[in-house]
Amino acid sequence: MIKKFLSHFLSPSLSRLLLQPIALVVLLASSVPALAELELTISKTSDDGIPIYIANIPGGATGVIEGDLKRSGRFTIIERSKITNLSAFGGELNGGEYNDITDYIVRGKEHEGGLQVELISTSDNAKTTYTISKNTNPRRVFHKAADKIYEKITREKGAFDTRLAYVTVTNKTSDNRQFRLYVSDSDGHKPQVILTSKQPIMSPAWSPDGKKLAYVSFEDNSSAIYVQDIFTGEKFMLSSREGSNSAPAWSPDGTKVAMSLSFNGSPDIYIVDAKSGDFTRVTTSSAIDTEPSWSGTNSIVFTSDRGGSPQLYQIAATGGKAKRLTFDGKYNSAADIANKKLAFITGNRGAYNVAIKSLSGEGKDFLSNGTLDESPTLSPNGAMVAYTTMKNGENSLAVVSDNSKARQFLTSPVGDIREPAWSPYLNH
Amino acid sequence: MRSIRTKLVVLPILLSALTIVGCSSQNVDKDTTADGSITSSTTTEDGTKTGTVGAGGASGVNSKDSQGDRSNFNYLPGENNGNNTNDITLAGLNNPDNLLSQRIIYFDYDKAAIRPEYMVLINTHAKLLAKYPSLKMRLEGHADERGSRAYNVALSESRAQSVKNIMGVQGALSSQIKTIGYGEEIPIVRGQSQESWQKNRRVEIKYDDY
Amino acid sequence: MLKVLLRHPGAVLGAIILHLLLGGLFFFSFDWSEKPDLHEAGIPIAIITEGSLETQANSVAEEESAKPSEKQIIKEKQEATDAKEKAEKLEQQKIAEAQKKATAEKKKIAKKQAEAQKKAEAEKQKAALAAAQALKLKKESDNKKRLQLEAKQEEERLEREAAEQEKAIAEREAQRKADEAEKAQAEKAQAEAEAKEQDKKEQTAKLEAEQIEKEKKLAAKKAAEKKAEEKAEKEAERKAQKLAEKKAKDKAKKEAAKKEAAKKRAEEKKQERLAKEKAEKKAAALAAERKKEKEAEEAAERKLAEKRKAEEAERAKAAKEKAEKEAAAKAAAEKAEREKAEALAAKKAEYHRKWQEAQAKKKAEAAAADAKRKSDAEAAARNKSLEKAKYGALVSWGGKIQQHVKRRWHPPPGTKGEQAKVRITISNSGFISSGIQIKSCSGNPEFCASVKEAFERSEPLPRPPSKYNLSKSDRTITFKMD
Incomplete structure (x- = not known):
């Protein structure tokens, strides 16, 4: 098939020659002796990433770094057994020797409680060394190293040293049900309980500084939105209007929180000043308006059923006319935005899946294939999406890369897991 | 004998002709009675007959809503008819035979509209509120697990408000009723089936002390 | 028996009355027991129609019209069924x-x-x-x-x-209207x-x-x-x-x-x-049959006579023609032979002269060509092995570049079907020396930017094979990004 396709462009001898090294190189038919310019085809659909070899680093960094890079869907980890004669950290290394096996080699060693890693490009033997200082959470040191490597190679900020907040429920249908708000590393490790309640806890949302969480609580038979410092545990109530107080979302500058309130009748989008608690109304429809997500400093994407079914709309934070963003399917909701990408839930023939689209573009790509997938949340660099998926009647936490090449299920505490929220980049 | 056979043949033809006449009008069935007179009765689209069940003497109110398989109902609760089980009193709240002991209203998928068969139940509770202005009620809305969680909170809140709006028309005061949307957080039953989902799409009526 | 009846008119009257009574009773009881309820109206029809194996509606129609042509209809079952279906x-x-x-x-x-x-x-x-x-x-x-x-x-x-x-x-x-302008949609909403x-x-x-x-x-x-x-x-x-x-x-x-x-x-x-x-x-069928038979007979007779006549005429004609032709041919042949001999002699002389000239020229040309071919072949053989090796190296380099760029390209989501064409020249050290030329890009600026970023991210690219001293055009590659 490929042969036939190529021979369409090339003389038979050339096409035979061509098929030997690689299959997909396409050359335009050339008149001998002068060679024509090479013409190559590069397709979006590819299954491999940038090959990288990570030498064994004492202290457990290797596995963490490998897991991080793999999860991004941008790397292929070269098996440890493929290179056996590698010199230790700092030793002589002729990159060209390994050029056919891998594009990059990573070596590292423990250093003053922290870590030192060097990244060697096998094509030009260029070497970069990074020193990462120690941290009370040693895994954060490894994640930071992974971020450095990721950034150097992809020229995109790494988002491995970040956190996830999520809610778990034990005894889902009994009166002994217990809701817990957790914060963990971005790979699901080191979960810590932030809040426990007999009543539902919902919709955790990170402040842009990564220090506070806004969430919905249902204490005393009514809903309210609280803001809690994840380090000190200090909290205050931001909104407890009559009816529903739900779906908080911090503005990019951290001064305001968008939310859905129903004290005026139907649920509408409001913006509340995080300090003064002053309210500004954004939407005024009599339909359901909820799930705000900031698409810029002054615009909000939200879910509304004003057209008869839940769809995504975009509106200025000051209000006005809303622009419909989704037209495909009967159910599009739960938008999350990062780095010009928009992850959302789309209903398709009774199944609810995670999809991703460009904030400005029309098309979308499916990222999940379960039947009841929920709550997509983008990593701050937009390269990964965490979401929940139903497995054996319980929700579990998964992370998928934006190109859907990599998917990992994260380890998580007992119970039904729900509503993950990916933190911003951490500056502390 | 000959004449009788002819009759045997002719009569069915007549009857079949009548049947055809009957069929040509889908919603009006004609009953040919012994004396040849024709009576009619309304029939719903799927063929089940809707009669009117008079409760508490409120008979003769014709249901204009034919919802097919849904059970018979009328809009108006009974009152002052000396039947203890249907008394709209605080005592009725604790009587398992009284309509007031029914406290759950179910909904269609992704809808906050009240199904007509729940009008009596809602109106009965509304009358109780109207009768006892100091009585307080909580309407707790719920959704099934499909779709996004925050949207389901809004949806269940809208369901609770639909119920509240009807109660307001019946004379209940807005200050007596509190709504709360729990979304899909507190299901009654587990499981991924139409049946479980239906049971979870609901508004629960709650009185503080009853 | 008639006589007996005539003799007892009273008995006859009695019998008639008895019959009438019986008949009346039967009719009355039939009316009574079969008094149709609305929901059972179909049953008597079913009983009747079972016998004739017809559908309900049709049997009703037939009974009502009850015409002499009924038998015919049953005979022409197929047609009738069709018609019934239509009805x-x-x-x-x-x-x-x-x-x-x-x-x-x-x-x-x-x-x-x-x-x-x-x-x-x-x-x-x-x-x-x-x-x-x-x-x-x-x-x-x-x-x-x-x-x-x-x-x-x-x-x-x-x-x-x-x-x-x-x-x-x-x-x-x-x-x-999903594909219609957003603005219209927004306004509609x-x-x-x-x-x-x-x-x-x-x-x-x-x-x-x-x-x-x-x-x-x-x-x-x-x-x-x-x-x-x-x-x-x-x-x-x-x-x-x-x-x-x-x-x-x-x-x-x-x-x-x-x-x-x-x-x-x-x-x-x-x-x-x-x-x-x-x-x-x-x-129509009967008439046609008879006519056919008659026509066939007549036609056969006519044909026979005609054939006989034609045969005779042909024989006479052929004899006459043969004689004439033979005479004419003889004369023509003699004349032609004479002329041919003369022309041939002249042609032969001319051809011989020309042939000698051509032969001499050919020999000279062949010698020159041979010499050239020899030298060309030598040069080509030398070049060919070089070209072949160089070409192979180029192709394998191209493959490396392709893979390298592909792994570093992150097109924005939802851009299936979008395409771009990019042209770059790669320096001997693997850097893009020409700038990234986007020759074409289908629409979406974000997608086009991702293509450019892919090449920026890819530097340095795999270095070109060094031993062939590649020209600039050798190092210029056009990429189709789809």
């Missing part, structure tokens, strides 16, 4: 139409009722609401309030359903929202009005007035309903009658047509 279809269509009409009629009536109710409700809302307050006080007015509330609920339900319907329609419309908002405002206004009115206390006089009005309204409603029902009934009856007549007509026509067709066919 059936026609009938079904008609029934369907009738049903549709009836349904439409019913809907219309329902609509009218609803409208009337709404209108009345609007007109009297003030009075009604005020009355509601008064009615609370009086036991007698309890019933009235109930009715009013019921009407209100009904109205609300209708509104709600209408709103839902509108929503559903809007949704479908939106789906269908806005319009919807505004319309809804308007509705809501109206409702709110209504509710407010209600509240105000409730607070006012109305005199009993007004309540009485209202009662009267309501009575009148109800009366009107009832009348309208009756009228509508009557209309529907009449219409259904008419429809049925029409159908019956149409059925009869169709059956009669069908039978007539079938009989006629059969007769015509038979007659």
Whole structure:
């Protein structure tokens, strides 16, 4: 098939020659002796990433770094057994020797409680060394190293040293049900309980500084939105209007929180000043308006059923006319935005899946294939999406890369897991 | 004998002709009675007959809503008819035979509209509120697990408000009723089936002390 | 036996009376036991039709028309079945139409009722609401309030359903026009929202009005007035309903009658047509057969005679022609031979001269070509191995570049089908020396930017094979990004 396709462009001898090294190189038919310019085809659909070899680093960094890079869907980890004669950290290394096996080699060693890693490009033997200082959470040191490597190679900020907040429920249908708000590393490790309640806890949302969480609580038979410092545990109530107080979302500058309130009748989008608690109304429809997500400093994407079914709309934070963003399917909701990408839930023939689209573009790509997938949340660099998926009647936490090449299920505490929220980049 | 056979043949033809006449009008069935007179009765689209069940003497109110398989109902609760089980009193709240002991209203998928068969139940509770202005009620809305969680909170809140709006028309005061949307957080039953989902799409009526 | 009967006229009379009585009894009992209930009306038909193995509708039609052509129909079973099917279809269509009409009629009536109710409700809302307050006080007015509330609920339900319907329609419309301009969509959504908002405002206004009115206390006089009005309204409603029902009934009856007549007509026509067709066919077939036989005989005779004649004539003609031809040919041949000999001699001389000249020229050319070929072949052999090796190296380098860039390209989501063409020149150290030239890109600027970024991210690219001293054009590559 490929042969036939190529021979369409090339003389038979050339096409035979061509098929030997690689299959997909396409050359335009050339008149001998002068060679024509090479013409190559590069397709979006590819299954491999940038090959990288990570030498064994004492202290457990290797596995963490490998897991991080793999999860991004941008790397292929070269098996440890493929290179056996590698010199230790700092030793002589002729990159060209390994050029056919891998594009990059990573070596590292423990250093003053922290870590030192060097990244060697096998094509030009260029070497970069990074020193990462120690941290009370040693895994954060490894994640930071992974971020450095990721950034150097992809020229995109790494988002491995970040956190996830999520809610778990034990005894889902009994009166002994217990809701817990957790914060963990971005790979699901080191979960810590932030809040426990007999009543539902919902919709955790990170402040842009990564220090506070806004969430919905249902204490005393009514809903309210609280803001809690994840380090000190200090909290205050931001909104407890009559009816529903739900779906908080911090503005990019951290001064305001968008939310859905129903004290005026139907649920509408409001913006509340995080300090003064002053309210500004954004939407005024009599339909359901909820799930705000900031698409810029002054615009909000939200879910509304004003057209008869839940769809995504975009509106200025000051209000006005809303622009419909989704037209495909009967159910599009739960938008999350990062780095010009928009992850959302789309209903398709009774199944609810995670999809991703460009904030400005029309098309979308499916990222999940379960039947009841929920709550997509983008990593701050937009390269990964965490979401929940139903497995054996319980929700579990998964992370998928934006190109859907990599998917990992994260380890998580007992119970039904729900509503993950990916933190911003951490500056502390 | 000959004449009788002819009759045997002719009569069915007549009857079949009548049947055809009957069929040509889908919603009006004609009953040919012994004396040849024709009576009619309304029939719903799927063929089940809707009669009117008079409760508490409120008979003769014709249901204009034919919802097919849904059970018979009328809009108006009974009152002052000396039947203890249907008394709209605080005592009725604790009587398992009284309509007031029914406290759950179910909904269609992704809808906050009240199904007509729940009008009596809602109106009965509304009358109780109207009768006892100091009585307080909580309407707790719920959704099934499909779709996004925050949207389901809004949806269940809208369901609770639909119920509240009807109660307001019946004379209940807005200050007596509190709504709360729990979304899909507190299901009654587990499981991924139409049946479980239906049971979870609901508004629960709650009185503080009853 | 006749004689015996004549002799006893009394007995005959008795027998007749007895028969009549028996007959009457039978008829009466038949009428009694078979008195059809609506739901059993179909049963006697089924019994009759089982015998003739016909469908219900058809058997009815046949029994009614009962014409002499009936036997023929059974004979021509195939045709008849076809026709029946057609008739059936026609009938079904008609029934369907009738049903549709009836349904439409019913809907219309329902609509009218609803409208009337709404209108009345609007007109009297003030009075009604005020009355509601008064009615609370009086036991007698309890019933009235109930009715009013019921009407209100009904109205609300209708509104709600209408709103839902509108929503559903809007949704479908939106789906269908998914590709239309966003602006139009946004405006549409806005319009919807505004319309809804308007509705809501109206409702709110209504509710407010209600509240105000409730607070006012109305005199009993007004309540009485209202009662009267309501009575009148109800009366009107009832009348309208009756009228509508009557209309529907009449219409259904008419429809049925029409159908019956149409059925009869169709059956009669069908039978007539079938009989006629059969007769015509038979007659035609007979006539045709006879004619064919006669014609065949005559044709055979004629052919035989003609053949004999033609044979004789041909024989004579051939003999004559042969003699003439032989004479002419002989003379022509002699002449031609003479001329040919002369021409040949002249040609031979000329050709020989030319051939000698050409031969000499060819020899010289061949020698020159041979020399050139030899030197060319030597050069080509040298080049060919070089070109081949160089080309191979280029291709394998191209493969490396392709893979390298592909792994570093992160097109934005939802850009399936988008394409771009990029041209770059790569320096010997693997850097892009020409700048990244985007030759073409399908639309989306974000996608085009991702293509450019892919190459930026890819530097340094795999270095070109060094030992072949590649020219700039060798190191220039066009990429198709899809």
